[in-house]
Amino acid sequence: TQLLEQSPQFLSIQEGENLTVYCNSSSVFSSLQWYRQEPGEGPVLLVTVVTGGEVKKLKRLTFQFGDARKDSSLHITAAQPGDTGLYLCAGSGAGTASKLTFGTGTRLQVTL
């Protein structure tokens, strides 16, 4: 069974601070995605990474896929209250390609 552990579980920071969320597994994934979920809504895709070592930037968010494709990180620079939400990593690997294994989630709260 593929498992994705995220850390930290909870993060409460002030506006303007930087933060990093980690997503780790002992399994290799063919692709790794990050989703953000706001209260009362479904997850929304932020990014997909497919190559080991790949780095992608989305405004103040930087995503990295580990060289061995077993882990990923999400770094947010100068966090804003609008970044508040549940961040979920999700990997697809062995077996049915479209089957996503979701991480344990990181709840981020950014206050003024």
Add this chain to the structure above:
Amino acid sequence: DTAVSQTPKYLVTQMGNDKSIKCEQNLGHDTMYWYKQDSKKFLKIMFSYNNKELIINETVPNRFSPKSPDKAHLNLHINSLELGDSAVYFCASSPGTSWGETQYFGPGTRLLVL
């Protein structure tokens, strides 16, 4: 112009009842999914259909039965509801079944079994 819609949004019912949740997508996608999100926000795949054919069937009690009348619709019927079935159920869709495809999620159905 909602992409993935689910009904109902809230469902409160008694143990032992049978209930259905409906999902529709207007994105023209071939693949649809049902996920369960528990109280700790852990999201787990239950089922997936591609062009009305079941392709993912995780270890789910057989009280749960998905049905896809056409590729734009995926319904979930639950028999003999139990307390542990209380959760948020999300429907999602994707263009196909390739690695790394975006999955588009519905707003969720909040099921509470009393």
